[in-house]
Amino acid sequence: MKIDERHLIQLAAVVKTGGVTEGAALLGLAQPAVSRTLSMLEMRLGEPLFIKGRRPLQPTSLGLSLAEQGLVMLAASRKASDLVESFRVGKSGVVRVGGTPFFMDALIAGLCAEFQVTHPDVRIDQSYGYFPDLRAALKADQIDLAICPIDILDEGSGLEFQQILPGRNVIACRVTHPLLLKRRPQPSQLLDYPWVAPPPGSPLLADLRALLLSFGATEIKIRYSGGSLMSVINYLKAADALTVMPHSVVFALRKEKSITALPLTIPHPERALAILTRADSARSPAVDQFAQHIRSGFESLRHLIKRHEEAVVWGR
Known part of the structure; x- marks a missing residue:
């Protein structure tokens, strides 16, 4: 006999709360709809689910066994709903980030750890590469974003970039x-x-x-x-x-x-550290949250780095 999972979940809610009204409220359903479900389930089983005359409602042994299965389903349903909501707000998911080794090790790794303090359910998969490899990985959908220094980005590359730090x-x-x-x-x-x-x-x-x-x-x-x-x-x-x-x-x-x-100003190509993403790719909320965290982190760092540069390179 196949039993509708939704019926078991409603039975579990009623057993859990001790009343049809309370169980309906737990599930966000109307009380008459839950009463009809329990009546239909009893008719189909040919057995009572609750001991008559008991208040709060007391399940029979069959009712209790079925409710236990429904509680497992109810917990799974609630967990799935929480996971969906967490994903929608960027609190869970996977972020695949690639970057140049020196920047990733010295700066980005620490920002990843800071990000996961407030986003502990987001997993970060990090990989290394330089611009040609990172560009290819982005286009192949192997990474969600890249953090690397770039000189210029060709029009029509299919990539977008946001500068996060001037190069020096x-x-x-x-x-x-x-x-x-x-x-x-x-x-x-x-x-x-x-x-x-x-x-x-x-x-x-x-x-x-x-x-x-x-x-x-x-x-x-x-x-x-x-x-x-x-x-x-x-x-x-x-x-x-x-x-x-x-x-x-x-x-x-x-x-x-x-x-x-060394306190010596040296020439170097015009280059900036940037976040690269695919222009035509829909990113998960977690990826957008991570990118915003990186931008905010470098916004705070930019002024400190500038002061350090003036003190160390020019101010000895």
Whole structure:
């Protein structure tokens, strides 16, 4: 015998609350409709569901067993409704974000943790890549958004971008580097030291080569290359090597007091850190909530980074 699940849920509500009126109110139904459901169910079963004359209503053994099944369904229905509502307001779901390694490790990972304090049911799947790979992943619907530095976005690319931080590079070194003893180190003096190359594919690698050529280098002393942000930091801490980093990354490491920037303004391409999304793609509310959190986080950081830049790079 097949029993309508809705009938079991209504029976469970009545047993749970001890009355038809109360059970109907729990489900948001009219009391006469629930009474009719219980009567129809008893007629179909050929057995009573409640002991006659008992108030509050007391279920028979069959009524109680069926109500227990209905309670499971009622709980599942309530959970499903909560999940739908949570998804609609961006409190649950999955956010697939890709980004360039240095920015993701130094800045975005912390913002992800902050986001999940208020959105604990949102899962964040993070991946690494540079602009060409991230653009391809967006178009293939493998990620929902990308956070990366870009120079210019071609019209007709099918992507939208929102700038979250102006780009500026600095020369990073350990806090005890000999060049920091000089009030204003000269570009030619930088060529006396070895350099750490950013990871292959990073736009910083092209920036480093262009920078050293502008200093008059005929040979680039690359001592270490291919490392992650953490390995580059640990290398710099133990050597008098130099490297090119976004100032915002150096800013994010300021509390460790191990890496800093040389007080030297250097040329670099016009570039901005941006959030990239597909123009034709409908995003889930959780993705929009996450993007807004990233924008707000960088809005707060922008002024602090600017002050740090003025103090460290120009104000020594």
